[in-house]
Amino acid sequence: MGCSKNLVDSELLMRQFQENGYHCVHDAKQVKGEIAVVNTCGFIESAKQESIDMILQLIEQKQQGHLRKLYVMGCLSQRYQKELEAELPQVDKFYGKFNYKELLHDLGKAPVSDCKQERVLTTPRHYAYLRISEGCNRRCAYCAIPIITGPHRSRKFEDIIAEAQQLASQGVRELQVIAQELTYYGVDLYHKQRIAELVDSLAQIKGIRWIRLHYAYPNDFPMELLKVMRERPNVCHYLDIALQHISDNMLQRMHRHVTKDETLQLLKTIREQVPDIALRTTLMVGFPGETDDDFQQLLQFVRDMKFERMGAFAYSEEEGTYSATHYEDDVPPEIKQQRLDQLMALQQEISAEQTQQLVGTLQRVMIDRKENQFYIGRTQYSSPEVDPEVLIPCTRQLHYGTFYNVRITDCDEFDLYGNVEQ
Numbered sequence: 001m002g003c004s005k006n007l008v009d010s011e012l013l014m015r016q017f018q019e020n021g022y023h024c025v026h027d028a029k030q031v032k033g034e035i036a037v038v039n040t041c042g043f044i045e046s047a048k049q050e051s052i053d054m055i056l057q058l059i060e061q062k063q064q065g066h067l068r069k070l071y072v073m074g075c076l077s078q079r080y081q082k083e084l085e086a087e088l089p090q091v092d093k094f095y096g097k098f099n100y101k102e103l104l105h106d107l108g109k110a111p112v113s114d115c116k117q118e119r120v121l122t123t124p125r126h127y128a129y130l131r132i133s134e135g136c137n138r139r140c141a142y143c144a145i146p147i148i149t150g151p152h153r154s155r156k157f158e159d160i161i162a163e164a165q166q167l168a169s170q171g172v173r174e175l176q177v178i179a180q181e182l183t184y185y186g187v188d189l190y191h192k193q194r195i196a197e198l199v200d201s202l203a204q205i206k207g208i209r210w211i212r213l214h215y216a217y218p219n220d221f222p223m224e225l226l227k228v229m230r231e232r233p234n235v236c237h238y239l240d241i242a243l244q245h246i247s248d249n250m251l252q253r254m255h256r257h258v259t260k261d262e263t264l265q266l267l268k269t270i271r272e273q274v275p276d277i278a279l280r281t282t283l284m285v286g287f288p289g290e291t292d293d294d295f296q297q298l299l300q301f302v303r304d305m306k307f308e309r310m311g312a313f314a315y316s317e318e319e320g321t322y323s324a325t326h327y328e329d330d331v332p333p334e335i336k337q338q339r340l341d342q343l344m345a346l347q348q349e350i351s352a353e354q355t356q357q358l359v360g361t362l363q364r365v366m367i368d369r370k371e372n373q374f375y376i377g378r379t380q381y382s383s384p385e386v387d388p389e390v391l392i393p394c395t396r397q398l399h400y401g402t403f404y405n406v407r408i409t410d411c412d413e414f415d416l417y418g419n420v421e422q
Contacts, residue, residue, distance in 0.1 A: 001051045002041025004129045004178050004214075006074055009100065010039045011119035013073075016104055018120060019112040026122040031058060034068040037103070040076035042148055045316045051076045059090045073100040075148045097149060117163050124368055126401025127174035127210075127384065128167050132160050132198065136180040138217060140244075141255040141322040142287065142315060145180055152181065154189045161201055168207035173401050174366065175202060175211045176383065183216045183225070196224040203232035209403070210234055210366070212383055216241040218266055219258040226273040236380040237274050240309075242282040246301040247294040250287055255322065260297075267305060278381035280309035285343060286336030287315045288327035295339050302346055308354060309387055310347045314340045348413060355388065355411040362421065365390045365406040367398050377406070390416045 010026065017024040025033065036058050040051035051074075061067045069092045077084055078096035085094055095103060101111050121128055135149040164175060177199065179185065186194030202211055211234055213225075218241060229235050245251055248260050258266075270277060283298065302310065314336035317324045365377040368384065374391040375398045382388055390406055398404060398420065406418040 001039060001054060002043065002047055002075060004176065005131055005134070005180070006039050006041060007122060008119065008129050008131045008178075009074070009097070010037075011122055012117075013037070013039075013100060013103070014120035014122075015115055015118045016101065016109075016111055019115055020104065020107075020109040024120065026120075031061065031067075035071070035107075036061075036067050036069070037071045037073060039100075040072060040074035042075035042077075042079040043144060044313070044318065048076055055088060055091065059088065062090060071095065071103055073097070073103070079144070079148050117159070118166070121170075121172075123384070124400060125171050126366070126368075127176060128172045129176045129178050130160065130164055130167070130202075131155070131178050132182060132185050132195075133179040137184065138181060138219075138257070139255060139322070141253065141327075142284070142318065144318040144321055147320050149180065152184050152188055154185050154187070154194075156189065157186070157194065157198060157201075160198065161205070164202050164205055164208065168205050171207075171401070173207060173209045175208060176214060177202070177211060178214045181215060181217045182213060183220070183222055193220075193222045196222055196228050199225065199235060200228045200232060203228070203234050208234055210236050210380060212236045212238050212380075214240040214383070218243060218263055219256065221266055223269070223273075226270060229274050229277070237277045238280070238381055238383065239270065239277060240280040240383070244282065244284045245287070245290075245294070245298055247297040250290060250294050250298075253289050253323075253327070254284075254287060278308035279305075280311075280383070280387070281307050283310065283312045283343065285312060285314055285339040286331040288323055288330055290315075290331055290339075299343065299346060302343065302350070306350050306354070307347070308381060309383075310350075311386075312340055312343050312347070351388075352413050355414070355416060358408050358416060359411055361408050363390065363406050363408060363416075363418070364403055365392070365418070366403050367392075367400050369400065370394065377404070388414050388416060390418055392418055392420060396420065 014024045038054055041047040055072060058070050062070050071093055072091050073095040075097055077094040081094050104111055133152055133154045135152045136145050137152045139146055183195055185198060186192060199211060216239055229237060244254060246260050251258060317329045363379045365379055367375050367377040369376050373394050375394060377390045392406060404420045407421050408416050408418040410417040
């Protein structure tokens with residue numbers, strides 16, 4: 001459950017299970033087997049509820065005799081282990097986010113050190129997530145991530161490169177570089193930001209055709225990263241940078257350590273230095289103290305910036321965070337929902353306009369999979385699962401993980417349609 005960083009943990013554990021003689025599958029929709037392990041999310045209320053629902057579903061299967069053992073790990077149990085143990089005694093054992101390999105010992109097995117960083121990829125074999133750090137030092141007022149994962153901890157530079165080389169040797173062609181906050185990479189270990197240097201080194205690994213960057217932070221953004229994007233052809237012109245809001249009132253109350261003017265200047269610089277970049281951002285409505293003027297500023301910001309990709313969510317109070325203990329959750333739920341609907345409707349209009357402009361253009365597309373009568377692919381401007389895709393009729397055989405030149409012939413609100421050209 002949850003984010004791609006959880007997925008990496010699951011893949012690492014699956015590899016250890018396999019080395020210990022288990023047949024291990026990843027299928028949340030149709031769970032089969034003697035032992036089930038749920039890797040939970042504890043970030044926001046909806047994600048927590050989704051994890052709880054899955055646990056309850058598996059408890060029912062266990063009570064019906066379809067499961068022998070049920071284990072729970074991840075962020076939710078890291079945060080609420082005692083409460084979960086008391087409420088859900090049917091679970092055989094709960095583990096946190098960092099001690100989950102103890103599960104092997106509890107099953108009478110042991111971690112196999114020879115494959116410590118090896119994983120069973122649950123993604124299509126041509127792309128993989130590459131986690132470069134864990135935790136976060138930013139301490140935004142609304143965010144529970146530091147409570148769950150602790151402070152920022154960078155992985156060693158050489159370990160990341162070694163893992164990327166190993167993935168490339170297995171046929172991975174696209175790296176999704178992930179972290180809670182990747183622009184901070186290196187500060188704790190090397191006393192300076194090394195994200196640009198890291199990406200530049202990853203780009204030199206033979207076989208890696210695309211590198212995509214997720215979860216940057218606007219404060220202290222490393223401008224040298226933009227130079228790497230321009231100069232390395234396999235670094236996608238794509239950046240996932242969560243901005244949350246634009247009014248100075250909200251940015252200050254959220255403890256974002258950046259101002260409206262600084263944000264606007266940063267985005268201007270990014271687009272000047274990488275003119276065709278696709279910017280993905282996340283915005284929040286309904287944070288305590290958000291006035292109608294704050295929200296109108298946010299709407300105007302989205303109109304002006306015309307983000308290529310945007311997600312948004314309504315504020316939900318998370319216990320233990322600064323906003324939960326210092327602010328009153330004073331924006332009524334119906335106002336939060338109205339603002340969220342209005343913001344997403346605006347972005348839908350922007351996305352539809354941008355998508356329409358691509359009709360008739362020639363795009364370089366990597367094929368991910370096949371569904372019904374279409375091959376499904378992506379351009380460098382789209383991340384798997386969350387961004388628009390390119391649908392290509394199955395009039396000829398195409399190969400997964402391979403690039404094709406595709407002429408865009410049509411579009412809908414989100415996705416593109418096209419045909420392969422020679």
